[in-house]
Amino acid sequence: MPGIDDLLPTAKEIQKQAALKEAEKAEQHARSAAAAETEKRALIEKLSKPSGLSEQEKIELASNIIQRAVRNGLTEVQVYRFPNALCTDKGRAINQQEPGWEKTLTGIPKEIFQLWSDYLKPRGYRIRYQIVDFPGGVPGDISITIVWS
Known part of the structure; x- marks a missing residue:
């Protein structure tokens, strides 16, 4: 035992x-x-690098996203969310809505801004980049919203 x-x-x-x-x-x-x-x-x-999509592919993608949102009764759509590390200043200029904030963008977020500037803005669309969370009290992720209302 x-x-x-x-x-x-x-x-x-x-x-x-x-x-x-x-x-x-x-x-x-x-x-x-x-x-x-x-x-x-x-x-x-x-x-942080270019997407590799052609201009035509980018336009078609934007059109599909916007058309789907319209079919769902929306007047705006979030098209992208990205970490603040994709801004040269970690999102500070976006958070402060400083003139020239778009110059802090890199990679895909910069491509989206350029697509909007070249094709959507002339057609009356607006774009909004905004900080959507503040982990530890500092700017975190940033959303990109296309608005047509």
Whole structure:
């Protein structure tokens, strides 16, 4: 028959097991956080480059998005949401609505602004870039909305 030492470990042994389990959890969390950060950096790198779409493809995509929104009774549609890292100033000029804020755009957000400027603005569409969240009290993600009302 097993003895008490076999059945019931000491409090010190239990504390050691608990500490090992906590360290294991912390290590797994750190690995997950590092992987997520690497993935985020790769996505930002990809989005900071041109989309590779032709002008015709961009116009068709914009038309499809707008037509779908109209069929759903909308007068505006969010066409894109992106991290503030795609602005050279992390979204500060957009948040302050400073003149020339569009010069801070890079990559796909800049392409969307150019598409609007070249094709949608002359047809009466408006565009709105705005900060949509403030993690830790600082500008976070930015949305791009096309408006026709």
